[in-house]
Amino acid sequence: MADLSAFPITRKWPAKDPSVIQLYSLPTPNGQKASIALEELGLAYEAHRVGLDDANVKSPEFLSLNPNNKIPAIIDPDGPDGQPIGLFESGAILIYLAEKTGRLLGETPADRYHAIQWVMWQMGGLGPMLGQLGFFVKFAGAEIEDPRPRERYINEAKRLLKVLDTSLEGRDWIIGEFSIADIAICPWLNGLAFYEALDLVGWGDLKNVPAYLERFYNRPAAERGRNIPPM
């Protein structure tokens, strides 16, 4: 039986079965990436609900696994060399799970780099920009009178969506075949409806992105993973 007692997070969120991957998350766009990847890959795991309030993400136990106080994070009891490994940052988690199973990173070495390239595009561009858009359009930022931050993030979201739309021309998935890049990108596209920002970013004018998103959540694993752990 795996021993996870070296990970203080397991004191606040005890593992029922320490031999499987432990997921600490919430089904936000970043959280969904980890749960959907685990579902797609058919890996055994246990999901622990971590609220975004200080009592959870800023608890000493959570910070012991992710000093950056953000979900998702995982512990794999069967990491490299059979030793347990803890990981945070959804992009790193996606690459780790894909490499662990040898799946969802393309068939060829070139495809592998293309998948990683689009994961980086999502991590450095789409995610942060849409996150800021949500803040300035739907949350606290909506009260800020200066229109410039709101406009800036709306324009940047439009630009990124156009990049994606053009790159999807003639293909079902962003590198051709389904990969972790799609798992990184689609939960963020899905967040636009929650932010009530679809019209603002010109969703209706996009040729390929809306069908891409629908195709993604039509996958049974994506449909399951989008609600794990329950909000």
Ligand SMILES: N[C@@H](CCC(=O)N[C@@H](CS)C(=O)NCC(=O)O)C(=O)O
């Ligand atoms: N770059 C990080 C971002 C994760 C992130 O922003 N998580 C949010 C929820 S979607 C969070 O935990 N926020 C809590 C906080 O900032 O205190 C990743 O991709 O894992």
